[in-house]
Amino acid sequence: MERRQHRRVPIQLQGFLLGNSHETEAVTLDLSVGGAKFDCDLEVHPGKVIRVRLVIPGAEEPVSIEEGLVQWVGEETFGVSFQNVRQAELDEIEQLINEFEEAEDGGHA
Template sequence: MEQTKTPRKSRRVATDCRLEFTGEDEVVGEAEVLDVSSTGCMAKSDSRMPPGLQMKVSLFLSDGHDWPVRVDEAVVRWARGGEFGVEFLAIRPAQLQRIQQFVIKARPLS
């Protein structure tokens, strides 16, 4: 059975920033962000990240600001080994704009 890749919703760029998350059942952790887009990110963590885990995310972008981008609601969509994909579900317009500016200025993934 061949899996077809679904097209990406938005442009992704490679990054090496840090992500902190607070999930259900007081799950708290940190991860290294491998790539980011305005709709989500792929990250790597020592913590096991079960698909479906709802969380709040703080994304420490390397964009010159000292404070993180806050995502009010996100969900783990997939996990493989230590890597996992997060979809941003609820994010304030100013926070989203900051991610979009970061993505525009960064080198896209091919």
């Protein structure tokens, strides 16, 4: 079984997934710099590549990940690993995770 390499936090973000020539609204259930778990109606299967856009609070533009690889599919959720992500997007996701963890810790690092 593959072990996760990145910190994963239970954060809900609005997202948009493009898989079958149309964009579908989604919500993250958890997020890391390496991927996310989504609640979404998009029909996918393991191995499918989709485009992911995440709406980061306070950011001017959504984070755009051109290659999201579907890893697993549940009844109403699925997991996506982020492939070939630009450093600027990684930095935004990392900052969001850090801010989430600081808020969860009550600001005590």
